[in-house]
Amino acid sequence: MIDEKILKILRAGGDSYISGEELCRVADVSRAAIWKHVEKLRDEGYEIEASPHLGYRLLSVPDSLIPAEVKWGLKTSVLGRDVISYKKVDSTNTIAYSLAENGSRDGLVVLSEEQTKGKGRLGRSWASPPKGGVYMSCMLKPDITPREIPRITLLAAVAVTEAIRDFTGLPAMIKWPNDVLINDRKVCGILTEMKAEQDGVAFVIVGIGVNVNTSRGQLPAGGSSLKEELKRISRRDSLSRLELVRKMLERLDEEYARLKEDGFAPIIERWRHLSAMLGSRVKVSLHDGGFAGVVHDMDADGSLVVRLESGFLKTVSSGDVTMVR
């Protein structure tokens, strides 16, 4: 709490120095204590200049996904009311799930700098090397039935894709149901898990993994990162993961509120615009076989509608969909 008070004053000060007396007064601690807390903040990566005569000045904040930084200036009403972050976990989805079972509030966000067992769809893993990625799980309590779960995956895909477009300026696209592509390379994946009864969903965990500054060598084939994709057009340095996390949470918050108000139709409409698949030839693999066709549209539940060669439409709510060139 003292750390947060000190940071708040320094941030408010902008480029000007804040005297030690002032810090002592507001944080209500001794000069020695101020010094100790400033040292601690420096250890966390904050650059704080200390001048004997002028006082203290904040030069930069670390790009660490710590709760105080994530919440700083965050404009949301539900998402991120509670934020927990870790250096290293098995899987943020697993932690969020277990916190949800123990009664967390709607909108809980769990972040980690690294995952040792990052989860992907269909029992696959999600490469989650330290430094460079955003590994985030958002816990939601929407008033939906289990059959409507694809809606939440779609909502998240739309929100995250728009946040990535806004953040990078690049034309990110959605590959149904849960990937975000830039230049046909996967930069983000979404994994939705839930606890439910037949009548309703108890909670949903939306896991979002984004390769931000990750180098291509750390990623599986077909994977890329926002930085790698930006390199082709500019020489930008590392991207701010914090800024991206806040943008994603703000977009998710907006969509989540809109879902309650206006239902799912506006999301499908935007998905159509962001879809990398509409009109594409695809192969669909299911555990009991598969088929080929052309992506026709999405139905009201968030399932993919594919036109078979026979001319008939077929609805796909699970399975692997590959685009055929």
Add this chain to the structure above:
Amino acid sequence: MIDEKILKILRAGGDSYISGEELCRVADVSRAAIWKHVEKLRDEGYEIEASPHLGYRLLSVPDSLIPAEVKWGLKTSVLGRDVISYKKVDSTNTIAYSLAENGSRDGLVVLSEEQTKGKGRLGRSWASPPKGGVYMSCMLKPDITPREIPRITLLAAVAVTEAIRDFTGLPAMIKWPNDVLINDRKVCGILTEMKAEQDGVAFVIVGIGVNVNTSRGQLPAGGSSLKEELKRISRRDSLSRLELVRKMLERLDEEYARLKEDGFAPIIERWRHLSAMLGSRVKVSLHDGGFAGVVHDMDADGSLVVRLESGFLKTVSSGDVTMVR
């Protein structure tokens, strides 16, 4: 294990006495140890006669839902491979859920003599007084998507209703989606919970509460027990809960295997036969309103299809359905 060995020999002996020497030999322990274990079995409710010259004889087994008794003569391949039973728990569903998360095998069965927080549909409670009820949760790992979850509830309702018919000879009926009625009184409820991703269900917990010997005074309005309903036609004593549990597990096991082989169609067919609702006038309450109509059929996902007064059909996958006289 020694208890189980001793019981096995005594059971095999039927009405004849088994000598102490024989018990010692097979269980591979001393005479004193045999005596100690026989005492322990008596504490659990087994009536064992000990004659100084003839040896031991099993007179009766307790109607306790302990694993050894449940498994005795149980003809199943998946359901009940693992059985755990308790004297008193919050909720067998909660325990089964947490065991499932920790990697239990398909077919796990959790039983309790009493539940302090027995769960019903839509956040309601299920009265679970000690002595007289069966409170059982079966954990299944079917290869289905979340939208198919009503199929598992229906499968369980069909299997349990048929087991109750077989056990009591009374015309038990299914009230969609999850209640079993005899003479329009509720004798059994089923609550299905699951953990899932969009692509598939990780596991399903099917909670089954049956009022067997429970007296009407211990049950909420509209509730009854198998014994109460049998009383009207006969003066039968307490019913064997163990026998009912085994019958239910055997029917569930059969239906579960058949679902994998033949799909859901045969279950819908049998549901139609057991349904207390087909052709009935109903009121459907949803959280955002409700409507009235006549039950027309069930769809392939296990949802109820109701014909509205306007003549249109409407599909119901959640909510409260009340029959109107």
